[in-house]
Amino acid sequence: MEIGIDSFAAATLRDDKSSASDSVQAVEELLERITYADQVGLDVFGIGEHHRKEFLDSAPTIILAAAAAQTKRIRLTSAVTVLSAADPVRVFQNFATLDLISRGRIEMVVGRGSFTEAFPLFGLKLQDYDELFTEKLNLLLNIRANEIVNWSGKFRSALNNQAIYPRPLQNPLPIWIGVGGTPESFVRAGTLGLPLMVAIIGGETHRFRPLVDLYKAAGKKAGHSPEQLKVGLHSLGYVANTTAEAMEDYFPGYAKTFTRIGKERGWPPVTRTQFAAQAGPLGALLVGSTEEVAAKILRHSDALGGISRVTFQMDNAGLSHIKLLKAIELIGTRIASLVNG
Template sequence: MEIGIDSFAAVMANNKGQTISSVQAIAELLERIEKADEVGLDLFGIGEHHRKEFLDSAPTMILAAAAARTKRIKLTSAVTVLSAIDPVRAFQSFATLDLISQGRAEMVVGRGSFTDAFPLFGLNLEDYDELFTEKLGLLLKIRENEVVNWSGKFRARLSNQSIYPRPLQQKLPIWIGVGGTPQSFVRAGILGLPLMVAVIGGETHRFRPLIDLYRNAGLKAGHSPEQLQVGLHSLGYVAETTEEAVEEFYPGYAEMFTNIGKERGWPPVRRSHFDSQTTELGAFLIGNPEEVAQKILRHSEALGGISRVTFQMDNAGMSHEKLMKAIELIGTRVSPIVNNSKVF
């Protein structure tokens, strides 16, 4: 099982609880990606947001900087908000990243959980699904063809247009990032694309019917079971003890999600809700290395087998030093337990 980290390049605090500068935040993020490479993690993903608290509005820039400082780790988006970008430019950016990294680039594409990109780029929210569907189709066509003929609703037609550069990998890996919309699972299955499922609350095993929809749609479309990979993106954090992990992660989590909740009409975060997510069935991968490893294995079994899991650890209350230690623990203690198990 591939195990990695996803980051939204959040502006963090230092070990005194003070907010650091954007320059320092980016420098420390690159150090964490280097650390993940050093301890043997399989991938590092950078999200895409257009908000003050996140520095990931141009994720390929961060990934390219990381490519020059790492040797083996895969570098991916988490996710590319495809609805808000020209698929030609998205492909060119990641093809270039693939060349810089010597074949380590991937994309996870989705519609995004925030809608900030729509007004920023002059897009209509009423076109939310139609935009993504059309742009995904074009992106996949570009991946398969150096010379493209295409027409659609939301961009100029392409007539015998050559698109460069081409990536080092013969077929640039493209995953579909999904939340809880059944149609999204079915679409990914029909296309035969690997699926990255974001589970940031509730009980992870309840996503099994949606993943079954994906696999059934893929098999009916003629894709092999091996092609229909499933990954899991979860909030998580690892420390030497479970008590330490919970107490270090909760304050920043509560602050971040309470602030987001003000925009979306959610109630403030309660400690009881957070604690329910750290139980055996809860979605959060928070605890000591052994407990987190066993929870990953239980999630995999409950979902019918997963091939990838990523930890989303960013929150305003976490220091760089604590995140570096968590990455070390995930790479040196969580991953070996998971990958020495026969249960996936």
């Protein structure tokens, strides 16, 4: 199983505001964490895409390019690229260029996004949410498969015998589908034979098994081999020397973040009891000691019928750079060996 980290490039907010100097430091520290993840042997590091003041990842390919220049082995990916609000031609060109810079270490996870700010920002209609993604994914896969593209659709001008460059080092460039809990998304990924990255940030992980089964059944029906139908798990998590330490470190910032988001979405404030349940044996959070978290990853894998990748999203809880570095060290030196040993 591949083990990695996902980051949303959290900004430093003071009284709900950020300064340019704080943002410079936050980006520098993020790049240091990616470099350290490479050094301790992690398999993959992903950068999300958001268009909000609390995140610095609105241009993730720029961050990935800087990371590619500073690392040697680790695979680098988006987590996720909001394809519904992007031009697939530019997306492919950006990631193909990244693949050349990194000497073949680039992947992308494409999805519709869990926030909606990108739609008005780029002049799109939210009611076209799914139709936009379907059409743009079709074009992206067409570009990946063909150097000369002929294509037409509803939301973009047609391409007639159009050459698209550069071409990536990897053939094909890896493209995963990022999904939440919509059955149609799982079926679409399976039908296309694309690997699946499942974001499970709450609830009980085993409840996603019927959706994963839908994905595999759709893939089998479409004629794809089981080896093509890989399943990855993106989870909120944090590792410390002991479970008590991890819980105490992670809870305050986690509660603050999700209580703030909850005000936008009509969720109640996060309580310590809810947090403890999410961090318990069946809950989605991967928070605890290395031994407990490794055992939980293996339980999640069994519950979902086998996963090939798990990524930790840790920088949503206001943890210090030093604590995040230590967690990366523990994940790279202990979790990976416990899970794969």
